[in-house]
Amino acid sequence: MMDVALALVAGFLVAALGTPVGVSGAVFLLPLQAGVLGVSGPAVSATNLVYNAMSTPLALLRAPRTAGRAGELLVVAGVCVPAAVLGAYGRVTLFADPARFRLLVIAVLAPLGVQLLVRAVRGARVRDGAAPRVRTAxxxxxxxVTGAVGGTIGIGGGSMLAPVLVAVAGQSVARAAPLALTSTLSTSLSGLVAYSLFDAxxxxxxxxxxxxHVGIATGLGGVAGALLGAAVARRAGEKALTLLLGTTATATAAGYALQLAG
Incomplete structure (x- = not known):
């Protein structure tokens, strides 16, 4: 019962802090699952996808609407299905080894943390809403790539796709958000099916x-946290939340690096 209560609280907190700045809270649940809730092996990644599958639809419904995006959304959703299956297979084979998995998490968390810290210090750059569309290929x-890595770790692809679309493709945060959330949801749903079949x-x-029970508890907490996210952003400010999340991501990556060194 204690693990369910802890999972509820954890899901609520990471969603409340992550949703306002467009970062999936699933990445911050990894150490908690393995170190406190007793989830082990590839099941850690699969359990994280339950959280995403439950908490992402609400965020997607609340994402800004931009005309003419149906084609881009379909491309992302369609590609992320096989990508998630590929990522899940990699998790139960190549990255089933704890050391290799930690290296992959560090490779994702460290750049994400640095990107968030830089964004907090410099402030978000407001881009023109008429930024060019990203070509299909x-x-x-x-x-x-982001769907496969997100399926392997269990965080979906949105946390990696959004920064690339903004920094490299010149998209505004509002335009990138629906694509990133679609990536996360598609990766999470198809990844869950793949992990379950691999296990069976x-x-x-x-x-x-x-x-x-752990995944559903974090997911329910995530739904409530996502609802609170907008209010948290207004009170704390996006810069403060971005700085907090960037520090957390960087510290988590450093913690995994110390485990490898030890």
Whole structure:
């Protein structure tokens, strides 16, 4: 019962802090699951996807609407389905080894943390809403890479896709948000199916199926946290939240690096 209560609180907090600045809170649940809630092996990634699958739809519904994006959204959603399956397979095989998995998490968390810290110090740059559309081929390639990595770690692809679209493709945060959230939701749903099937057919290293009661508890907390996120942003300010999340991501990456060094 204690693990369910802790998972609820954790899901609520990471969603409340992450949603206003467009970062999936799932990445911050990794150490908690493995160190406190007793989730082990590839099941850590699968359980994180339960959180995403429950908390992302609300954020997607609240995302800014931009005309003429249906084609881009379909490209991202379609590409992320096989990407998530590929990522899940990599997690139960190549990255089932804890040391390799930690290296992958560090490779994702460290740049994310630095990017958030730089964004907090410099302030968000407001871009023109008429930024050029991303061409189909580059967008599909980005979705494939971020979806595969997101499926492996269990964070979806949006946390990696959004910064690239803003920094490299010249998209505004408002234009990038629906694509990033679509990536996260598509990756999470298809990844959950893949992890469950891999576990059922004994493919790769077990356990691979999600720990459902932990994932559902964090997801329910995430739904409530996402609802609070907008109010938190107004009170604390986006800069303060971005700085907090950047510090947390960087510190988590440093903690994993110390574990590897030890």
């Amino acid at each position: 580059p967008l599909a390639a980005l979705a494939l 057919f004994h493919i790769g290293t077990p356990p691979a199926a999600p720990v459902w």
